[in-house]
Amino acid sequence: MSETIPSAPVIPIEEEQSAETVSAGLARATTILAIGNIASRALGFAKEILLSNLFGASRAVDAFQIAITIPRDLYDLAIFGHTNSAIVPVLSEYAAREDKSELWRLVSALVSLVLLISGVLVLLMTFFAPYVIAFYRGTPSLTPLESPFALSPELLRSSGMSQAAFGLSADLLRLTAPSLIFMSTFSVLAGMLYALRRFTYPAFGAALFNLMIVVTTLALAPRIGIQGVAIGWIAGAVAQMSLQFLGMRGVRLRLMFWSLPQMLRHRGLQRIGALYLPVLFTLIIDVLINRPFSYTIASQTGEGNIAYMHWATNLREFPMGLVGTAISIAILPTLARQALQLSQRTAFRQTLGQGIRLALTLIIPAAIGMFVLAGPLIGLLFEHGQFTAQNTFDMAVVLRLYLVGIPFAAVDLLLISAFYAQRDSLTPALVGLFSLGCYIVVTLLLLPHIGFLSLMVADSFKHLVHMSVSFLLLRRRLSGLGDQRLMGTAIKVSGAALVMGVAVYGLARAVAELFPPQGLQERLLLVFVPSAAGVALYFFMASRLQLNEFTLFVRALTRRLRRG
Template sequence: AAVEMLRLILPAIFFLGMSGVVTGLLYALKRFTFPAFTTALYNLGIVVVALALTPRFGITSLVIGILIGSLLQLFFQLPGLRGMKYYFAIEFAHPALKKILQLYLPVLGGLTASIIGVLIDRNLASRTGAQSLAWMQAATVLVQLPLGLVGTAISFAILPTLSRQSTVYEFQSTLAFGIKLVLLLILPATIGLLILARPIVALLFEHGAFTAFDTTQTARALQIYLIGLPFAAIDQPLVFAFYARKNTLTPNLVAFAGVTIYLTVALALIEAFGMLGLVIANAAQLSAHALIMLWFTHTRLNGLGKQGLSALTAKVFFASLAMGLVAWVVASWLERGGANIFVAALTPILAASIVYLAMMRVLRVREAAQMWEMLAQKFRARQLT
């Protein structure tokens, strides 16, 4: 069985590697839409395939899910290369290669730390019950979707500009604006998912072998994971700010510290809380990583300056709470009325979205207007082409 699983997973390594190359090309071309979905697609492939095939293939279904997820991640991005003229050439003497390797070595260390963290997480999860890993992975998909669409996408979008800017003020302004956009989108997404965790999980996953009990457990895990989501989202622009200054060492040293924090909290809580102890540990890891990176940003990159981040955060948080209250009221009313699963999940989302957009207007959040203008410009540009 182990040999068969190894044979299945080896092609996935190739597809994941090629997906990374395509992602890099798309970001170099400033085409950010396709890469934003890759992580969510990868996790979705794993979860859906595992749920569908577990009754027949058992643990091997997870490996098949990894293979399918890696294929989805690669082939979904290929349309983004349309119109690009490229050819392959190997030049080991190219002067940029040495610099790339120097910058990559710390990243390799950070990736190693992340992989070790994932392996530890899965090993510990397997000790908390047969279904724990499936619940955690399903919850992770729902966390990774807004994280990829918001944190990752905005971070990659501001990276080229950060890399070009030479003055401290320009650098601070761009980084702060990126973080503001992240907060503008991730805080309402977090509170919305927190309030509507159960109906959303039921809508997406409750079919076949996935029961109402599985929905409840997944929703509980999701709600705790969400504690770390805003931290993880603002953490990504901070990491990319260091990359823009050609400092790949600091973020990846913090990654090792994050794994240590996770392991410490997980081992302390797993006995008492089981699977939820691991989820708490993950949220603690993400939160600590972001706070440490924020401290390093202030001490090594001159901070963020006076860019109005506190005022923006307060307005967005208040608007998100109002939105969350509306979502909760609507969801509770629909639940008492016995609404079907689609109505129970989608109606509160629609109502909450309208309230949030209205609150942005009432509170005069300038960044929200700027974001709408950028989207409108992009839409008009696509219409012209």
């Protein structure tokens, strides 16, 4: 919900930072978050390969996916899985004060509340696992069970699963359910560290999560089967949460279970809840409308379309995570502090402008490079076994249409962070509802003409609409966003990225002629040689064009790699 920004906080605020300091800090934070994202995705990919090698496309893997999806969805919906919208802006206000005692009190209340809620949900999942799985898969009758661990015929029929698969899913859910407690606690602790602008440990939490799954699976799965992977999931959740304690120097927390009424009356906690309600609404709309609509269209327009959509979305999310997500997380604590004082409105505009310009300098060349190399990249990753060259071609078309929208999506994430920093989560939710309507209308209009591909075109249009409306609303609210500098950066970056794209295309054709992509080595050459040349060329052009945000990012990346 929207809140009025206080014009003069009573509590002393930490000293303002110069624009140069903010810009350098943004570049450093983005670098840390991007490296953490790369590590997480690489280890996540290793995890998927390991699962496929050990178990294949089996009943065991299906049961494991069900067992981790349920606590993960509950984490998203009930325990503030998307906490940047609510927790970070409010905690940043308390973190900006010289006296941090109220921050520790609020975080203590948050941790206590999250432990209570997640603990109750874990008990329900553990003792009523058959019901939970059946409800997740269908709509069973509420016939009482003789035992919480029983498998009644009604539950089996409603789930659409065999007795063996259903029983295995229930057993695995009991193993993975406690992960909800650790993931939820991690979410609060990470939000606090973001508010304190300590990015390193939250950035690498997901990487450690996946690493623990890989290590535990290698150690236990050969002996005890898929249960070893479930234990790895728990170990990963515990490790991810525990890592955050390393960044909590000077933090003083205490559990407040015995003072629940007092805890719930904390104004900061109430504000977090109010800010989260519109976000929760958008999550529910996504689950109830957007996903069913998209999957229904995909399934009705051809075999394999859902798989194309899923895989292409995962590939698209890689540059989005490295750029859009990383910068939006890095910029939010600073924007939230600057939004506290009307005297810092200019600084707020400058920080947001720096973030948008940095996003443009990174996401546009990434999108164009991936657009050009979509075919070779998909061939390298997927063209094995039953995945044919025709499948590669079809999926490349899907990916390219998705990529058209990611520059808009990346900028949009920063604009959404600007709303959240102003304690306004209602406006992004309403804009999201409008853009979802545009997505559905465009899909239905194009469906008779281009079929399944209408979903990808509509998705890119949705991001364009959301970004445009958000930009206009913020521009009006902030009396401008430095339009000339943004336009100048966009023109320079687009020109350099197009030149890079042409060069990458030509080099890729030359490599394909010299080394026809018949084996793994040739496919690696076809992807990495043009990619490396394109990155080097873009680096050169960016330095010649004096793209300051890009220069700061490269410097921060170089320093971080040297330390590492």
